[in-house]
Amino acid sequence: MEKVFDVNEDQITLKRQLWYHFYPGIAITWVYILISKYLVDLGYPGLTALLFVEVFVLAPIGMAHLTHKGYRLNGKFSLKNVIAFTQKLSTGQYIKWTLIGILGCTLIYVPLYPLGLFLKDRVFHWLPQWYFDPGFGTSDMDLIAKVFLIGIFIDGIVGPVVEELFFRGYLLPRMAYLKKWAPILNGVLFGLYHFWQPHNYLGIIGVGIIISYVVWKKKNVYLGIAIHCTLNILGAIGGYLAASVGELIVR
Secondary structure, X not given: OOXXXXXXXXXXXXXXXXXXXXXXXXXXXXXXXXXXHHHHHOOOOOHHHHHHHHHHHHHHHHHHHHHHHHHHHHOOOOXXXXXXXXXXOOHHHHHHHHHHHHHHHHHHHHHHHHHHHHHHHHOOOOOOHHHOOOOOOOOOXXXXXXXXXXXXXXXXXXXXXXXXXXXXXXXHHHHHHHHHHHHHHHHHHHHHOOOOOHHHHHHHHHHHHHHHHHHHHHOEHHHHHHHHHHHHHHHHHHHHHHHHOOOOOOO
């Protein structure tokens, strides 16, 4: 008889949690820095490098880790027993908690966005301009708009789905020993993993805690995916519309 899997028997120590939360960000930032100047020199806007690392660094690392864990648990490449928070919800519950999450994230992030710009100018001014300016490297607004359009799929779907499966579907349930502090720590570590956006740490941490709390409360990672994808898609659409009329939104 197949053994019933219990995520409470598959907890990850705090030390290893720190490593698992941070090593993808270290790899992403390293490649991001390495490739940004090259792409900018070729005439592509700075945002191109971020989309590149989401596809060729974040997605492969996240999915390789999850499928490797699945192989160890199931004897085959599968996400069964890896993604623990998959509790079924009614359509009404999905709509309700997705909207609550989006509203909560918006109320947290919007007031902190100006603070991020302040920190960019006063604390992180030593970083290269392409770290903040998605259009840096070209004055071709049509090209910038096209990159934002591509970003609707990459930064709006690919990146968030992998991040939610990894951080909220895999790591968060394995922090159960921290009890009520689990979603808070998970959200903080998720924010800090964004090494390529240090000026936005406070905003991202706030958003991370809210998404982690919703997923933790309802034991459903698909809520995190819905909230995260919606926010990023709206951001990418906003960037595309702004670029289409000759404006830029600094990230």
